[in-house]
Amino acid sequence: MPLVTSKKLFEKAYKEGYAVGGFNVNNMEILQAIVEAGNEERSPLILQVSSGARKYANPVYLRKLVEAAVATTDVPIVLHLDHGDSFDMCKSCVDDGFTSVMIDASKYPFEKNIEISKQVAEYAHSKGVVVEAELGKLAGIEDAVNVAARDAIYTDPDQVAEFVEKTDVDSLAIAIGTSHGAYKFKGEPKLDFERLHKIEKLIPGFPIVLHGSSSVPQELVEKCNKYGGQLPGAKGVPEEMLREAARSAVCKINIDTDLRLALTATIREIFATSPAEFDPRKYLGPGRSAIKELVRHKIKDVLGSSGKA
Ligand SMILES: O=C(CO)COP(=O)(O)O
Numbered sequence: 001m002p003l004v005t006s007k008k009l010f011e012k013a014y015k016e017g018y019a020v021g022g023f024n025v026n027n028m029e030i031l032q033a034i035v036e037a038g039n040e041e042r043s044p045l046i047l048q049v050s051s052g053a054r055k056y057a058n059p060v061y062l063r064k065l066v067e068a069a070v071a072t073t074d075v076p077i078v079l080h081l082d083h084g085d086s087f088d089m090c091k092s093c094v095d096d097g098f099t100s101v102m103i104d105a106s107k108y109p110f111e112k113n114i115e116i117s118k119q120v121a122e123y124a125h126s127k128g129v130v131v132e133a134e135l136g137k138l139a140g141i142e143d144a145v146n147v148a149a150r151d152a153i154y155t156d157p158d159q160v161a162e163f164v165e166k167t168d169v170d171s172l173a174i175a176i177g178t179s180h181g182a183y184k185f186k187g188e189p190k191l192d193f194e195r196l197h198k199i200e201k202l203i204p205g206f207p208i209v210l211h212g213s214s215s216v217p218q219e220l221v222e223k224c225n226k227y228g229g230q231l232p233g234a235k236g237v238p239e240e241m242l243r244e245a246a247r248s249a250v251c252k253i254n255i256d257t258d259l260r261l262a263l264t265a266t267i268r269e270i271f272a273t274s275p276a277e278f279d280p281r282k283y284l285g286p287g288r289s290a291i292k293e294l295v296r297h298k299i300k301d302v303l304g305s306s307g308k309a
């Protein structure tokens, strides 16, 4: 099936109370794992590519890899730019065949965020591409931008309707306490669901996106640490909270860190237990299987998108 936009996927997810996973792609094994999992679960998929991923893998390789992946399945797949930081970056991805782009101008003041997001929406829409924007600021690491927890700003519900109306974007990422990376909470995990519910009432029918939604499975952290990793105190968003979010207006839930942990834990274990092994297929293959198992679990047991393709 050719790439699709997220428009119909979000309409269905909104109505039926589940979310579609936004899974980050950086190389062939990660891509294969996500697409095989989605195919077996009969789930729609959003493959997202950060500017760091484009730089790492080369935009041409990425596009061709995704082209190949799409040819192996009939589930609907969106190719999405994650955290585009400028009009030019978004334009480049629209021109490159992406079906969805995120413009993340959340670091700018409200009016400037509106101006840039609107400019991206105008261009993208003229090419049939949809746009996600961000209002409020998540803590954590996005590419080179490291937002300290004290600089994170929860989304102001009073700004949401005006932002959506003035920009004409198609979905909105909000900040309610999630953050990027493997260290999301110092104490007890807490998300501001009251704020989420307030926001969804103010923009009825409009798809909301949750970034920073890895759960940081403790068995993966323990496996990394057991085999030489150093991830003390890593903690994510409990899956029960993600289930609750998926039932609301949240139609897209972003997961990257958990895939990285699955791959790294697997490779660390193999390096430690089979030190004579030097065939990359013998550790990347099991790493790919671990990612696939994790993505299937997310789709089936957390996001609720199994069978929704
Ligand atoms: O939001 C993300 C990508 O945009 C990923 O978040 P995690 O770091 O929680 O996986």
Ligand SMILES: O=C[C@H](O)COP(=O)(O)O
Residues within 6 Å of the ligand: 024, 050, 051, 052, 053, 082, 083, 141, 142, 143, 180, 256, 257
């Ligand atoms: O938002 C962050 C994503 O996990 C992408 O991370 P990256 O910029 O390191 O590729």
Ligand SMILES: [Zn+2]
Residues within 6 Å of the ligand: 083, 104, 106, 134, 137, 138, 142
């Ligand atoms: Zn951001």
Ligand SMILES: [Zn+2]
Residues within 6 Å of the ligand: 083, 142, 180, 211, 212, 254
């Ligand atoms: Zn993100």
